[in-house]
Amino acid sequence: MRFFNTEGPVRADLHYLLPPLTRWDLEEVLALIEQKKYFLLHAPRQTGKTSCLLALMAHLNREGQYRAVYANLEVAQTTREDVTRGMAAICSVLGRSIEFYLQDPSIDAWNQTFGPRLTPEDRLLRLLATWASADERPAVLLLDEVDALVGDTLVALLRQLRAGYSQRPQAFPNTVILCGVRDLRDYRIHARSEPAPITGGSAFNIKAESLRLGDFSEAETRTLLQEHTQETGQVFTPEALQQVWTLTQGQPWLVNALAYQACFRSREGRDRTRPIDAAMIDAAKEYLILNRVTHLDQLADKLREERVRRIIEPMLAGESLDSVPLDDRDYLVDLGLLRRAAGGGLVVANPIYREVLPRMLALGPQDSLPQISPTWLDEQGQLDLEALLAAFLDFWRQHGEPLLKSAPYHEIAPHLVLMAFLHRVVNGGGTLEREYAIGAGRMDLCLRYGAVTLGIELKVWRDGRPDPLARGLEQLDGYLAGLGLECGWLVLFDRRSGQPPIEERTRVDEALSPSGRRIQVIRA
Template sequence: MRFFNTEGPIRPEDHYHLPPLSRWDLDAILTLIDQKKYFLLHAPRQTGKTSCLLALMEHLNREGRYRAVYANLEIAQTAREDVARAMRAICGTIAAAARLYIGDDRLFDWNETALTTRGADGMLNSLLETWSQQSPQPLVLLLDEVDALVGDTLISLLRQLRAGYTQRPNAFPQTVVLCGVRDLRDYRIYASSEAAPITGGSAFNIKAKSLRLGDFDADEVRTLLLEHTAETGQVFTPEALDRVWELTLGQPWLVNALAYRACFELREGRDRSRPVTLDLIEQAKESMIVERVTHLDQLAHKLQEPRVRRIIEPMLAGSALGEVPEEDIEYLLDLGLCRQAPGRGLIIANPIYREVLPRSLAFTPQASLPAITPSWLDPNGSLNAERLLAAFLAFWRQHGEPLLKSAPYHEIAPHLVLMAFLHRVTNGIGSLEREYAIGSGRMDLCLRYGALTLGIELKVWRDGRPDPLDDGLKQLDAYLAGLGLDSGWLVIFDRRSGQPPIEARTTSLEQHTPDGRRVTLIRA
């Protein structure tokens, strides 16, 4: 029985899949190859790049006009800037790939000759020259994980390819495709041999195109999910199909991981006589986030990088980006962490990532929380909003100040501590949803616990700015209207200098929005 794939390239006999060559414009790619172009393919991790390259190799070899070989260069990453070691690894990998995919054993002998006659700085160039001259058809070389290489090793690879470019196709490959996460033009290559960083575009100025492999569209998500129905007879409810799209916006790994968990890991989902429901998809989503599965954990790890923080921190705070370098924005787009939304600018790429980022940042504050008695629960186990308010005020007055120091992003430290507290409240039973955006001036939270839904808006009062109360009441009005609620919380964190201690300035009182909704105003 086939299943949804979350590890490595697809195997058609094992995995539900979309035909890889249908995910890009094959005619345009074949035209580039016919025109002897060198080009790039990039996309975020786990989106199907390797599957597409392997399918392209098989297509070309089956067609017979070219000899195509795929090689993964990640093995050379550990060589760092040791060019001699790296080139032996790269050329050895290409030789092994040629033997595996087209049965050509000659490259191993040619490698030794290339290293002896041309040295490490010309070894790859010599190998490809000899191979092309001895090949009955023009060569197409597909090099994956190129961005695993660094410094002088990457520069050497690019310059050796550029040096042989004019000899194609008789004495150098007809086409070379370089594949990685980032567009090569965005690389800043820091090499010990160079006084200043070199851009990838200048080191490889022979590239004709830079192609980006996109996410699935809504129809493709539906087609993939329905492969499971065709194979097993288990149906997805219309609400479940829609929810997979809404949560992932077609990010390929997320689509597969969500469906795999719902259909193959959750007990109810393994019963093929029962449909895959909206509730199963929500359970799958929540368990993936709580367990910090590898893909999401790698994403969260990026939050530690300064260039990521320069964008994500103001985004979470709802403030403007300020003077952020263009390459920082390009980096987040290439990672697939953010996307450009028409009419909205830069936003988090999909709802699951939007949930993961603040939850990851709140992890340390949550781990730092003291033991808290769940005084917010009624005897029947339901959440009592008034008791929750009293518990939060007591918690904030006693523990807010020291816990702010545990938050990794200083600008949104109060937000993270509050979210850590609310995660303790939900305790795996309820849920906490978040909305935030650049320039919005706020973060919105929606706490759901049994029959209770609580809308919360967070705002910050900073030095030199007016009291955000009026704006907050208007914004909360709209947020509560969207949730169908007639009451909620407005939390204003006073971050102005010279204020009394937290325990002295933390208060609550009742306010009303312009449309008459009842609001508990918390100043903290």
């Protein structure tokens, strides 16, 4: 029985799949190869790049006009700046790949005999020239994980490819496709041999095109899910199909992971007579996030990078990105963390990532929380909002100051501490949803626990700015209207310099929104 794939390239005999060659413009790719171009394919991790390269290699070799070979260069990542070891690793991978995919052991034998006698600056160049010259059919080389290489090893690779470029196709590969997460423009190569960082564009200025592999469309997402229905008879309800699309926006790994968890891991989903419904998809989402599966954990690890922090921190706070360099914004789009919305502007790529980012950032404060008795629950186990407010005020006065220091992003530390507290509240019994928008100067939270829904807006009062109360009441009014609520919380974090300690300045007042909704204004 086939299943939804979440590890490595797809295989038609094992996995539900969309034919990889339909996911990019094959005519364009074949035209570039016919024109003897060198070009790039890039996309975020686990979106199907390797599957596309392997399918292209198989297509070219089946047609017989070219000799195509795929090689993954990630093994050379560990060599770092050691060009001798790096080139030896790359040439070894190429020799073994040519033997495996083309049943041609001669290049691996040549590399073992002559490779060690050559300088690292010449070894790859000579190997590729030997391979390209050995057959009248033009050679096509597909190099995966190129951006896993660093420093002088990466520079040596790019420059040797550039050095042989003019000899193609008789004495060098007709076409080379470099594949990785980032576009070549994002390569910032810090090489010991260079006085200053160099860009990928300057080291590899023979690049003709840069192709990006996109996410699934809504129609493709449904087609993939219905592969399961055709094979097993188990249907997805219309609401479940829509929920998969809404949560993932077609991110391939997320689509497969949600469906795999719902259909193959959950007890209800393994009953093939039971339809997969939206509640099962939501449960699958929670499982993926709470268990920090590899894909989401790797995503969260990126939050430590300074280039990522410079964008995600103001974005979570609702601040403008005017001062953030375009290169940094493009970098996060290439990583798949953000996307450019149809109407303009940057947004988090999908609702699951939108939930994962602040959750992961709140783990430090959450792990630092003291033991808190759930005084916010009544005798029936229902959420009591008055008791919750009292519990938060008491918690904030006692523990707010030290917990702020445990948050990884200083500018949104209060947001993260509050979310850590609320996660303790909803643990096992509710959900916490987040919304944030660039330039709005706020973050909105929706806490759901049983029959109770609470809308919360977070704003920060900084030096040189007016009291955010009036603007906050207006914004919260619109948020509560969308939730169908008549009351909510407005939390104003006072981050101005020279303020009294948190325990002295924390208080709560009541105010009315412009539409007459009753608002608890928490000044913290």
